[in-house]
Amino acid sequence: MQAKKKRTAAASSPRPGPRWKRAVVPLLFLLPVMLFNLVVVSGPALGTVALSFTNWTGFNAPKFIGFENYRQLFSDQTFYAAMVNNLQWLVIFCTLPIVSALFVAILISKIRRGKVFFRVIFFLPYTLSTVLVSEIWSWIYDPLQGINTLLQKLGLHHLSYWLGDTHIVIYCIAAAAMWQGWGFLLVIFMSALTQLDPSIEEAAKIEGAGSFQQLWYVTLPQLRSTIMLVLMLSVIGSFTVFDYVFIMTNGGPANASQVVGTYMYQEALYNQAPGYASSIALMLGLFAFLVIGAFAILRKRGWEI
Numbered sequence: 001m002q003a004k005k006k007r008t009a010a011a012s013s014p015r016p017g018p019r020w021k022r023a024v025v026p027l028l029f030l031l032p033v034m035l036f037n038l039v040v041v042s043g044p045a046l047g048t049v050a051l052s053f054t055n056w057t058g059f060n061a062p063k064f065i066g067f068e069n070y071r072q073l074f075s076d077q078t079f080y081a082a083m084v085n086n087l088q089w090l091v092i093f094c095t096l097p098i099v100s101a102l103f104v105a106i107l108i109s110k111i112r113r114g115k116v117f118f119r120v121i122f123f124l125p126y127t128l129s130t131v132l133v134s135e136i137w138s139w140i141y142d143p144l145q146g147i148n149t150l151l152q153k154l155g156l157h158h159l160s161y162w163l164g165d166t167h168i169v170i171y172c173i174a175a176a177a178m179w180q181g182w183g184f185l186l187v188i189f190m191s192a193l194t195q196l197d198p199s200i201e202e203a204a205k206i207e208g209a210g211s212f213q214q215l216w217y218v219t220l221p222q223l224r225s226t227i228m229l230v231l232m233l234s235v236i237g238s239f240t241v242f243d244y245v246f247i248m249t250n251g252g253p254a255n256a257s258q259v260v261g262t263y264m265y266q267e268a269l270y271n272q273a274p275g276y277a278s279s280i281a282l283m284l285g286l287f288a289f290l291v292i293g294a295f296a297i298l299r300k301r302g303w304e305i
Contacts (some may be wrong), residue, residue, distance in 0.1 A: 052070075055068070057273065068166050069120035080257070085258060098185060098231065102185075119187055132244045134248050163248060167256075170257045177244050185230055201214055202287055204218045239284060242261035251266065
């Protein structure tokens with residue numbers, strides 16, 4: 001009787017197809033994505049690598065020059081200045097927006113009503129166009145009709161040309177970017193706070209832990225994976241910043257706000273040196289690869305990223 005049931009079950013179950021079909025059919029479903037990746041991502045990336053070894057103006061035929069672009073890059077003072085500005089941007093955006101967004105998210109999580117209202121209000125600037133935000137803040141920094149007019153009414157006559165001062169211009173642009181972007185970090189932290197285990201915090205209260213001790217030993221350890229994710233996004237975004245600088249100052253004055261993205265753009269279009277710009281792009285990609293590799297090492301060592 002049992003043998004008859006086994007034969008019936010075997011007859012009713014679908015027979016596996018040929019081995020080649022089981023291997024090929026999944027690849028056919030992946031083929032459109034693979035072709036899209038080849039055309040949009042892999043193809044241009046390989047083309048950038050090839051152009052970085054050439055002297056090309058965009059009009060004539062590319063001429064192979066070996067590592068000459070990279071020799072010029074390592075002695076290019078403007079490139080080093082742009083890298084320093086990118087590092088300053090990185091330090092700013094890995095500290096102020098993350099700390100402020102986390103602090104405000106914790107405060108909002110303590111209230112019982114109005115969480116959605118605050119989330120919408122703080123997230124609203126992130127929905128605006130970057131071009132629009134840059135133009136608004138350029139008007140605010142205008143020395144004749146912007147914030148200086150308000151400061152003059154307050155009796156502050158020793159005013160700065162905000163986007164014309166080489167010492168503070170990069171911080172003025174970063175302030176505009178923070179105003180728009182920190183609400184996105186706030187929403188991420190608020191979403192993470194709603195998923196925390198409240199029983200752990202209750203147990204800490206019963207044990208006599210204060211507010212700071214609960215924050216340091218209970219809340220922040222549970223948010224470590226979210227903090228590391230936000231930190232990784234901030235690091236990568238710091239090396240790919242372009243639009244704010246390009247619209248507000250275009251790298252000026254005197255390259256004081258120049259970043260790698262704007263310098264690469266200027267070399268490719270203004271100076272008609274796409275080959276040299278490709279070498280700059282590869283160096284930028286190398287830094288991003290090193291950052292991602294560092295986070296991968298931390299994840300392998302047990303960090304929740």
